[in-house]
Amino acid sequence: MSVNYAGILWNRQKKIYDWILFFFVLAYLGAYIGLTSTFAPEITAETMIIRATATLALLLLHIILMIGPLARLNSKFLPMLYNRRHLGVTMFLVALVHGIFSILQFHSLGDKVALVSLFTSNGNYAALTEFPFQVLGFFALIIFFLMAATSHDFWLKNLSPRVWKSLHMMVYVAYALIIMHVMLGIVQFESHPFLYGFLMVGMMIIIALHFASSVKSGRGLDLKSAPGFYHACNVEDIADDCAKIVTLNGESIAIFKYDGKLSAISNVCKHQNGPLGEGKVVDGCVTCPWHGYQYEPHNGTSPPPFTEKVSTYRLKLEEEKVFVNPDPLPEGTALDPVLTEG
Amino acid sequence: MIETIVSILLITAGVYLLIGIMFYFPFIRKGVHTFDDGVKAAPLFMKILIFPGTVALWPVLLKKWRKGGEA
Numbered sequence: 411m412s413v414n415y416a417g418i419l420w421n422r423q424k425k426i427y428d429w430i431l432f433f434f435v436l437a438y439l440g441a442y443i444g445l446t447s448t449f450a451p452e453i454t455a456e457t458m459i460i461r462a463t464a465t466l467a468l469l470l471l472h473i474i475l476m477i478g479p480l481a482r483l484n485s486k487f488l489p490m491l492y493n494r495r496h497l498g499v500t501m502f503l504v505a506l507v508h509g510i511f512s513i514l515q516f517h518s519l520g521d522k523v524a525l526v527s528l529f530t531s532n533g534n535y536a537a538l539t540e541f542p543f544q545v546l547g548f549f550a551l552i553i554f555f556l557m558a559a560t561s562h563d564f565w566l567k568n569l570s571p572r573v574w575k576s577l578h579m580m581v582y583v584a585y586a587l588i589i590m591h592v593m594l595g596i597v598q599f600e601s602h603p604f605l606y607g608f609l610m611v612g613m614m615i616i617i618a619l620h621f622a623s624s625v626k627s628g629r630g631l632d633l634k635s636a637p638g639f640y641h642a643c644n645v646e647d648i649a650d651d652c653a654k655i656v657t658l659n660g661e662s663i664a665i666f667k668y669d670g671k672l673s674a675i676s677n678v679c680k681h682q683n684g685p686l687g688e689g690k691v692v693d694g695c696v697t698c699p700w701h702g703y704q705y706e707p708h709n710g711t712s713p714p715p716f717t718e719k720v721s722t723y724r725l726k727l728e729e730e731k732v733f734v735n736p737d738p739l740p741e742g743t744a745l746d747p748v749l750t751e752g
Numbered sequence: 753m754i755e756t757i758v759s760i761l762l763i764t765a766g767v768y769l770l771i772g773i774m775f776y777f778p779f780i781r782k783g784v785h786t787f788d789d790g791v792k793a794a795p796l797f798m799k800i801l802i803f804p805g806t807v808a809l810w811p812v813l814l815k816k817w818r819k820g821g822e823a
Contacts, residue, residue, distance in 0.1 A: 415790045417797035522755075529758040559805035562798070568788060568816060
C-alpha cells in the first residue's frame, strides 16, 4: 500500500474508459466542426475551435458533477466514479484549448500584452450584465488547473486527504464561475435562447441530483441533539462481508457484518477517499473497492507492514436494530466487535 | 490605474511561477526524497506528471522539504 508511485494506475477497465472518453471527445469535436462548417461556413476556424471546446468542456463538467450523486443513488454508476479523475483532466485540457484560442483571437492582436488585455479590455467591473465574463472563465480555468495538476496520488498523500479534498471541492466554485461566464457571454453576445435553456437544464439536473443523493444518504438531518446512538439499520439489511453506509452528523460511516460480528469504521479510505463501505471483507480485512487498500474492521488499521488508519465508531445491537454513535474515535482505535449471533 | 494593478499582479504571478520552475529540479532530485520514499523508484513519467503542481504549489513542498530535512 505504501509503495512507489506509478505514472498512471492503468487497468483494463480504466483503459476501456479512457478509450471511450478519447473517441467521445474526437467525435464531439468532429461533429461540431463538421456541422458548423456545413451550416455556418462564414465562421472562422478559430471561432469554431473556441465554440467546440467551450461546449465540450461544459458538457464534460456537467457529466463530472453528475457522476458523484448518480453513484450514490445507483451503484450501476460506480464504474464511472472510479475513473472520474481522467475525465476531469480531459475537461481541463479541453477548457485550456478554449482559453488559449480565446486569448489568441480576442486579446493578442492589440498593443497590450494578451493577459493584461484579458483583464482590461472590458472595464465594466461595476456593471452586472456588462461584467467582463472572460475574467470569470480565467479564474475557473485556474481552479481546474490546480485540480488537474494535483490529481496524482502524490498530491493526495503530501497535501493530506483533507486539504486535497477541500481543494477538489473547489470544483463547485469553478462551476459557479463557469455558469456566470457562460450566462454573461450569452447575454452579451448571443441571441439564441436555446443555449441559455441548455445551461439552465444542466444546472437544474445537477442541483436535483445532489439534493436527491443527499436525502438518500441522510445528510442534512439534524442529529446533533445529544451525544448517543442512532438507529442505522437492521442486521438483516447488511449482507455478509459487506457494509451498510450511513451518514450521521456529517460522518460517513461503514458498518460491516462479517463472521457473525459487526464493526463500524470510516467510509473514507485513506488512499484516495474511496468508499470503503462499497468494498467487501476479504481475508478478514475491509478492502477498498478502488485500489485494494485494506483495514482490519475492529480497529480500522491496515495490516502490518502498512500504517494507514481510519476512525472507528461504537456500535450497539438491540434485538435486530443496529445503533451507531457518530462521534469518531481516534484513527486506529480498537473496539470489540458486536456479536450478531449469540 | 486598473492596467497598472493587473500588470503588477501578472508580473508577481510570473515571478512566482518562475521560482516554481527553478524549484522543481532540485526538489525532484533531492528534496522530495526527504519526506516521500515513494518517489525514489517512480518512473520518469510520474516525475513529469507532478511538475505542474510543483510549480504551482512550491511553497507547500518547500515547507515539507525543510521539515523532512530536520527529521
